[in-house]
Amino acid sequence: MTETNRPDVEAFFDEATNTVSYLVRDPATGKAAVVDPVLDYDQTTGKASTASADAILDAAKKKGADIVWVLETHAHADHLSAAPYLKQVTGAKVGIGEHIRDVQRIFRPVFNIDDVSGDGSEFDRLFADGERFRIGDLEAEVMHTPGHTPACVSYRIGNAVFVGDTVFMPDFGTARADFPGGDARTLYRSIQKLLALPPETRAFMCHDYKPESRDNYAWETTIGAERKNRHLVDADEEAFVVTRKARDTALTAPVLLLPSIQTNIRAGQLPPAESNGVSYIKIPVKLAS
Numbered sequence: 331m332t333e334t335n336r337p338d339v340e341a342f343f344d345e346a347t348n349t350v351s352y353l354v355r356d357p358a359t360g361k362a363a364v365v366d367p368v369l370d371y372d373q374t375t376g377k378a379s380t381a382s383a384d385a386i387l388d389a390a391k392k393k394g395a396d397i398v399w400v401l402e403t404h405a406h407a408d409h410l411s412a413a414p415y416l417k418q419v420t421g422a423k424v425g426i427g428e429h430i431r432d433v434q435r436i437f438r439p440v441f442n443i444d445d446v447s448g449d450g451s452e453f454d455r456l457f458a459d460g461e462r463f464r465i466g467d468l469e470a471e472v473m474h475t476p477g478h479t480p481a482c483v484s485y486r487i488g489n490a491v492f493v494g495d496t497v498f499m500p501d502f503g504t505a506r507a508d509f510p511g512g513d514a515r516t517l518y519r520s521i522q523k524l525l526a527l528p529p530e531t532r533a534f535m536c537h538d539y540k541p542e543s544r545d546n547y548a549w550e551t552t553i554g555a556e557r558k559n560r561h562l563v564d565a566d567e568e569a570f571v572v573t574r575k576a577r578d579t580a581l582t583a584p585v586l587l588l589p590s591i592q593t594n595i596r597a598g599q600l601p602p603a604e605s606n607g608v609s610y611i612k613i614p615v616k617l618a619s
Contacts, residue, residue, distance in 0.1 A: 356466030363399035381410035403494025411598035425455035427483035452597035477517025508578035529554030
Protein backbone atom coordinates (compact mmCIF):
# COMPACT_ATOMS: atom_id res chain seq x y z
CA MET A 331 0.00 0.00 0.00
CA THR A 332 1.29 3.47 -0.84
CA GLU A 333 1.97 6.19 1.68
CA THR A 334 -1.07 8.06 0.35
CA ASN A 335 -3.17 5.31 1.94
CA ARG A 336 -1.45 5.55 5.31
CA PRO A 337 -3.32 7.70 7.84
CA ASP A 338 -1.52 9.38 10.69
CA VAL A 339 -2.95 7.75 13.82
CA GLU A 340 -2.54 9.06 17.36
CA ALA A 341 -3.97 7.04 20.26
CA PHE A 342 -5.37 8.33 23.55
CA PHE A 343 -5.73 5.74 26.31
CA ASP A 344 -8.22 6.22 29.14
CA GLU A 345 -7.05 3.87 31.87
CA ALA A 346 -10.20 4.41 33.96
CA THR A 347 -12.26 2.62 31.30
CA ASN A 348 -9.45 0.83 29.42
CA THR A 349 -10.65 2.60 26.28
CA VAL A 350 -8.54 3.81 23.37
CA SER A 351 -9.69 6.79 21.31
CA TYR A 352 -7.99 7.79 18.07
CA LEU A 353 -7.23 10.90 16.08
CA VAL A 354 -6.99 9.73 12.47
CA ARG A 355 -5.55 12.36 10.11
CA ASP A 356 -5.03 12.45 6.37
CA PRO A 357 -1.44 13.74 5.98
CA ALA A 358 -2.19 15.20 2.55
CA THR A 359 -5.17 17.41 3.46
CA GLY A 360 -5.19 17.61 7.25
CA LYS A 361 -8.78 16.37 7.40
CA ALA A 362 -9.31 14.07 10.36
CA ALA A 363 -11.69 11.81 12.25
CA VAL A 364 -11.94 10.96 15.92
CA VAL A 365 -12.83 7.35 16.69
CA ASP A 366 -14.60 6.41 19.96
CA PRO A 367 -14.00 9.55 22.08
CA VAL A 368 -14.40 9.29 25.86
CA LEU A 369 -16.27 11.66 28.17
CA ASP A 370 -14.70 11.52 31.63
CA TYR A 371 -17.44 10.54 34.08
CA ASP A 372 -17.27 9.92 37.82
CA GLN A 373 -20.19 7.71 38.76
CA THR A 374 -19.72 8.33 42.50
CA THR A 375 -20.36 12.07 42.11
CA GLY A 376 -22.21 12.31 38.79
CA LYS A 377 -19.64 14.81 37.57
CA ALA A 378 -18.32 14.73 34.02
CA SER A 379 -15.47 16.53 32.31
CA THR A 380 -14.09 16.86 28.80
CA ALA A 381 -10.42 16.43 29.74
CA SER A 382 -9.90 13.40 27.49
CA ALA A 383 -11.66 15.04 24.56
CA ASP A 384 -9.70 18.25 25.09
CA ALA A 385 -6.45 16.26 24.85
CA ILE A 386 -7.57 15.10 21.39
CA LEU A 387 -8.47 18.66 20.39
CA ASP A 388 -5.09 19.92 21.59
CA ALA A 389 -3.32 17.25 19.54
CA ALA A 390 -5.42 18.12 16.49
CA LYS A 391 -4.52 21.79 16.85
CA LYS A 392 -0.80 21.02 17.07
CA LYS A 393 -1.01 18.91 13.91
CA GLY A 394 -3.19 21.35 12.03
CA ALA A 395 -5.88 18.68 11.81
CA ASP A 396 -9.42 19.62 10.81
CA ILE A 397 -11.77 17.17 12.51
CA VAL A 398 -14.67 16.45 10.16
CA TRP A 399 -15.95 13.14 11.56
CA VAL A 400 -16.59 11.60 14.95
CA LEU A 401 -16.93 7.86 14.37
CA GLU A 402 -18.46 5.49 16.89
CA THR A 403 -17.78 1.78 16.45
CA HIS A 404 -20.91 0.99 18.52
CA ALA A 405 -22.97 2.18 21.48
CA HIS A 406 -20.38 1.56 24.16
CA ALA A 407 -21.32 -0.04 27.48
CA ASP A 408 -18.22 0.97 29.43
CA HIS A 409 -17.79 4.70 28.86
CA LEU A 410 -19.82 7.75 27.94
CA SER A 411 -19.14 9.24 24.53
CA ALA A 412 -17.71 12.74 24.09
CA ALA A 413 -19.15 12.96 20.57
CA PRO A 414 -21.55 15.86 21.28
CA TYR A 415 -18.77 17.97 22.76
CA LEU A 416 -16.45 17.35 19.81
CA LYS A 417 -19.29 18.10 17.41
CA GLN A 418 -20.02 21.36 19.22
CA VAL A 419 -16.37 22.47 19.10
CA THR A 420 -15.45 21.32 15.60
CA GLY A 421 -18.69 21.04 13.64
CA ALA A 422 -17.85 17.41 12.84
CA LYS A 423 -20.57 14.95 11.90
CA VAL A 424 -21.22 11.99 14.20
CA GLY A 425 -21.49 8.61 12.48
CA ILE A 426 -22.33 5.08 13.62
CA GLY A 427 -23.55 1.85 12.03
CA GLU A 428 -27.18 1.81 10.89
CA HIS A 429 -28.04 -1.04 13.24
CA ILE A 430 -27.93 1.40 16.14
CA ARG A 431 -31.67 1.42 15.49
CA ASP A 432 -31.82 -2.16 16.80
CA VAL A 433 -29.87 -1.24 19.92
CA GLN A 434 -32.12 1.74 20.60
CA ARG A 435 -35.19 -0.48 20.31
CA ILE A 436 -33.67 -3.07 22.65
CA PHE A 437 -32.89 -0.57 25.40
CA ARG A 438 -35.82 1.86 25.21
CA PRO A 439 -38.09 -0.47 27.23
CA VAL A 440 -35.25 -1.42 29.60
CA PHE A 441 -35.04 2.18 30.79
CA ASN A 442 -38.65 3.12 29.96
CA ILE A 443 -37.51 6.11 27.91
CA ASP A 444 -39.61 7.66 25.18
CA ASP A 445 -37.30 10.40 23.90
CA VAL A 446 -34.99 7.98 22.05
CA SER A 447 -36.08 7.82 18.43
CA GLY A 448 -35.56 4.17 17.54
CA ASP A 449 -34.63 5.32 14.04
CA GLY A 450 -31.10 6.53 14.79
CA SER A 451 -31.89 10.16 13.99
CA GLU A 452 -29.86 11.32 16.99
CA PHE A 453 -26.78 10.65 14.83
CA ASP A 454 -25.75 12.63 11.75
CA ARG A 455 -24.92 9.59 9.63
CA LEU A 456 -25.94 5.96 9.79
CA PHE A 457 -23.48 3.81 7.86
CA ALA A 458 -24.47 0.69 5.95
CA ASP A 459 -22.19 -2.33 5.56
CA GLY A 460 -19.75 -1.69 2.74
CA GLU A 461 -20.46 2.03 2.58
CA ARG A 462 -17.50 4.24 1.68
CA PHE A 463 -16.79 7.86 2.57
CA ARG A 464 -13.77 10.13 2.59
CA ILE A 465 -11.60 11.78 5.19
CA GLY A 466 -9.72 14.20 2.97
CA ASP A 467 -7.99 12.03 0.38
CA LEU A 468 -8.31 8.91 2.50
CA GLU A 469 -11.03 6.42 1.63
CA ALA A 470 -12.88 4.91 4.57
CA GLU A 471 -14.93 1.73 4.34
CA VAL A 472 -17.52 0.59 6.84
CA MET A 473 -17.56 -3.09 7.81
CA HIS A 474 -20.57 -4.32 9.78
CA THR A 475 -18.99 -6.55 12.45
CA PRO A 476 -21.77 -7.48 14.90
CA GLY A 477 -21.65 -10.02 17.69
CA HIS A 478 -20.57 -7.89 20.63
CA THR A 479 -23.64 -5.77 19.84
CA PRO A 480 -25.91 -5.75 16.78
CA ALA A 481 -24.67 -2.30 15.75
CA CYS A 482 -20.90 -2.87 15.83
CA VAL A 483 -18.91 -1.66 12.86
CA SER A 484 -15.22 -1.51 12.04
CA TYR A 485 -13.75 1.33 10.02
CA ARG A 486 -11.12 0.53 7.42
CA ILE A 487 -9.31 3.79 6.73
CA GLY A 488 -6.46 3.53 4.26
CA ASN A 489 -4.12 0.79 5.46
CA ALA A 490 -5.63 0.78 8.96
CA VAL A 491 -8.72 -0.77 10.49
CA PHE A 492 -10.37 0.31 13.75
CA VAL A 493 -11.96 -2.87 15.01
CA GLY A 494 -14.07 -1.62 17.93
CA ASP A 495 -15.10 -4.45 20.26
CA THR A 496 -14.52 -7.50 18.07
CA VAL A 497 -10.99 -8.58 18.89
CA PHE A 498 -8.45 -7.34 21.41
CA MET A 499 -4.68 -7.68 21.23
CA PRO A 500 -3.67 -11.21 20.14
CA ASP A 501 -2.41 -12.10 23.62
CA PHE A 502 -5.71 -11.12 25.26
CA GLY A 503 -8.42 -12.54 23.01
CA THR A 504 -11.82 -11.41 21.81
CA ALA A 505 -14.77 -9.35 23.01
CA ARG A 506 -17.67 -10.59 25.09
CA ALA A 507 -20.90 -11.45 23.29
CA ASP A 508 -23.41 -11.65 26.13
CA PHE A 509 -24.97 -8.18 25.99
CA PRO A 510 -28.58 -7.94 24.74
CA GLY A 511 -28.49 -8.54 20.99
CA GLY A 512 -24.97 -10.00 21.15
CA ASP A 513 -24.13 -13.45 19.83
CA ALA A 514 -20.91 -15.48 19.95
CA ARG A 515 -21.46 -17.18 16.60
CA THR A 516 -22.11 -13.85 14.91
CA LEU A 517 -18.98 -12.44 16.54
CA TYR A 518 -16.87 -15.29 15.18
CA ARG A 519 -18.13 -14.65 11.65
CA SER A 520 -17.49 -10.92 11.97
CA ILE A 521 -13.94 -11.62 13.08
CA GLN A 522 -13.41 -13.77 9.99
CA LYS A 523 -14.29 -10.75 7.86
CA LEU A 524 -11.57 -8.78 9.59
CA LEU A 525 -9.02 -11.59 9.31
CA ALA A 526 -9.63 -11.70 5.54
CA LEU A 527 -8.07 -8.23 5.19
CA PRO A 528 -4.44 -8.08 3.99
CA PRO A 529 -2.12 -9.31 6.75
CA GLU A 530 -0.13 -6.07 6.78
CA THR A 531 -3.25 -4.03 7.62
CA ARG A 532 -2.69 -2.07 10.82
CA ALA A 533 -5.33 -3.01 13.40
CA PHE A 534 -6.32 -0.67 16.21
CA MET A 535 -8.17 -1.92 19.29
CA CYS A 536 -10.90 -0.09 21.21
CA HIS A 537 -9.71 -1.53 24.55
CA ASP A 538 -6.76 -3.13 26.24
CA TYR A 539 -6.72 -4.86 29.62
CA LYS A 540 -3.00 -5.77 29.79
CA PRO A 541 -2.76 -9.51 30.51
CA GLU A 542 -0.36 -10.63 33.21
CA SER A 543 2.17 -11.69 30.58
CA ARG A 544 2.59 -8.08 29.42
CA ASP A 545 3.92 -5.07 31.34
CA ASN A 546 2.48 -2.30 29.18
CA TYR A 547 -0.85 -1.43 27.63
CA ALA A 548 -0.98 -1.96 23.86
CA TRP A 549 -3.56 -1.28 21.18
CA GLU A 550 -1.93 -1.54 17.76
CA THR A 551 -1.17 -4.77 15.94
CA THR A 552 -1.70 -6.20 12.44
CA ILE A 553 -4.29 -8.45 10.89
CA GLY A 554 -1.54 -11.00 10.35
CA ALA A 555 -0.84 -11.05 14.07
CA GLU A 556 -4.56 -11.25 14.88
CA ARG A 557 -4.79 -14.48 12.90
CA LYS A 558 -2.88 -15.97 15.83
CA ASN A 559 -5.21 -14.48 18.46
CA ARG A 560 -5.29 -16.77 21.49
CA HIS A 561 -9.06 -17.29 21.18
CA LEU A 562 -8.91 -18.08 17.47
CA VAL A 563 -5.71 -19.83 16.52
CA ASP A 564 -6.80 -23.35 17.48
CA ALA A 565 -10.58 -22.90 17.35
CA ASP A 566 -13.13 -23.48 14.63
CA GLU A 567 -16.52 -21.79 14.86
CA GLU A 568 -18.10 -24.39 17.15
CA ALA A 569 -15.15 -24.44 19.55
CA PHE A 570 -15.04 -20.64 19.64
CA VAL A 571 -18.75 -20.39 20.47
CA VAL A 572 -18.44 -22.88 23.34
CA THR A 573 -15.39 -21.13 24.78
CA ARG A 574 -16.78 -17.62 24.32
CA LYS A 575 -20.06 -18.47 26.02
CA ALA A 576 -18.26 -20.11 28.92
CA ARG A 577 -16.00 -17.09 29.38
CA ASP A 578 -18.91 -14.68 29.24
CA THR A 579 -20.75 -16.39 32.10
CA ALA A 580 -17.83 -15.49 34.39
CA LEU A 581 -17.70 -11.80 33.43
CA THR A 582 -19.20 -9.05 35.54
CA ALA A 583 -21.07 -6.09 34.09
CA PRO A 584 -19.00 -3.02 33.18
CA VAL A 585 -18.99 -0.44 35.97
CA LEU A 586 -20.48 2.27 33.75
CA LEU A 587 -22.91 0.01 31.90
CA LEU A 588 -26.16 1.77 32.86
CA PRO A 589 -25.09 5.40 32.37
CA SER A 590 -23.16 4.53 29.22
CA ILE A 591 -25.99 2.80 27.40
CA GLN A 592 -28.54 5.49 28.27
CA THR A 593 -26.23 8.20 26.99
CA ASN A 594 -24.68 6.52 23.98
CA ILE A 595 -27.92 5.43 22.33
CA ARG A 596 -28.67 9.18 22.37
CA ALA A 597 -25.45 9.83 20.38
CA GLY A 598 -23.69 10.80 23.59
CA GLN A 599 -26.29 13.28 24.75
CA LEU A 600 -27.33 13.16 28.39
CA PRO A 601 -30.99 12.40 29.12
CA PRO A 602 -33.25 15.46 28.76
CA ALA A 603 -33.03 17.83 31.70
CA GLU A 604 -35.99 17.78 34.08
CA SER A 605 -37.87 20.80 35.40
CA ASN A 606 -34.97 21.78 37.66
CA GLY A 607 -32.54 21.83 34.74
CA VAL A 608 -30.71 18.67 35.83
CA SER A 609 -30.24 15.47 33.81
CA TYR A 610 -30.67 12.16 35.62
CA ILE A 611 -29.42 8.67 34.85
CA LYS A 612 -31.97 5.93 35.51
CA ILE A 613 -30.99 2.87 37.51
CA PRO A 614 -33.52 0.03 37.14
CA VAL A 615 -34.02 -1.77 40.44
CA LYS A 616 -35.29 -5.33 40.75
CA LEU A 617 -35.86 -7.01 44.06
CA ALA A 618 -34.38 -10.49 44.25
CA SER A 619 -37.02 -13.18 44.54
